[in-house]
Amino acid sequence: MHLATVEAIRRACQVQALALAASYSLQYDKNSSQLTPTQNLGLWKAIVLPHFLQNLWYIQSGTDIKKLQTSLNLSLARALHVYGDHTAFLANTGISPLQLTKYVHLAQLHFRLTMTRPETLPALLFKKLNTSSPLSHMHTTTLDYHIRHATHAFK
């Protein structure tokens, strides 16, 4: 999934340039004024953040997650023009670290496969392949392993 990470970062950079251009051009619009930090943050969350979160549950390498996180930190700092400590910045703006967001996504996928849509083909395959084998017997690169690993993290 390394290529997916690189592609996500490239697309996020591309879209961020668009967001900055929109924010800049609004300063000179007759009917609007300069965006407030909250509006800038909302714009960034709407069009840049989804590129970082889109394929997050498939990315298994810790290095790739760190690379995505670094890119996200820089992108957010550029959007708001605040270049402080990243941990403080994320906590103030309400954007969780990607590793934790990945846990949410995987737990949500697990909920979907086991509770809300158990009759679908992916859910049947998930049930057939995973109920019998313990976590230690599963291969660490599979999505099923990471789903169950995430659900174990909450217990």
Next chain:
Amino acid sequence: MASRPTKNRERAFRNMMRKIISDLWKGQLHNAAQTPSEQPLGRKSSYIHIARDNLQRLDLFKPAQFLHTPHNQLPLLRLRTQSTSYISTHFHLSNTLTYTPYVERYCSSCLPLQIFGNEAHTLLHCPHSSPLAQPAIHSLMLNLRRFDLWAWATYTDTPKVAMLLRSIPPKLDRQHEMVWVLITFPTCTQLIYSFNLSLVLPNPLSSSLPPSPPLSCPRLHHMIFTAKYVRVRLTNIKCFFLTFVTQDGLYTAFSHPLPPSHMEPGNASYASRATSYPRQ
């Protein structure tokens, strides 16, 4: 396409997970802030020490409350995220572009005394900058009394700094939190802007240019802020540099070849109040 109840169940599950993840996140932050000694060892742990009460909010996935106001809160966000230009611990590079360890980031206004220049020192103890925080402290003291909370003097430095940076005071009822945020909003905003205007020193080269303030002006008697020698970059000449804080929030500066102690009292009656530094 998923039916509406299915979507609602997934959304409810996601919201429930967010609370659990918020707790995990808080745990990570508190672990990052734990140091063998109580003294913070970096910008991250310093932030977590100051914002400890603020991080107790139920859902960390929402922006902090001070960002919800329609006014520009970027100066406060910069101060809270440790990226200002007037607190010494926020600089990781020295003048010679070498890395300075966190514990050796001394207050630049108090040199040659080596005093750790963190937020608590700058806002509460520094003889040069702490007077700017006095109006805000006075207002917070009144508000603490109004909400029947502990007196200002009973708090340690960290909660005091947190309150100055618009955090909720300890032991405040949850029903009063929004009122506190609204009441303290003008006070804290004024404090941050006064720090921004006063403590960001102008370029020394531009300081040698007019206008210079009238020397015998009585209004400037109590407003002198700092005085030090600087080296003008292009001409390589050392000159004396004074910074003033005026009542309307503007600042100006001028250079003089003599230190304040050599000035005639008639010309500069305020000069004796300035802190002078030896010629380097």
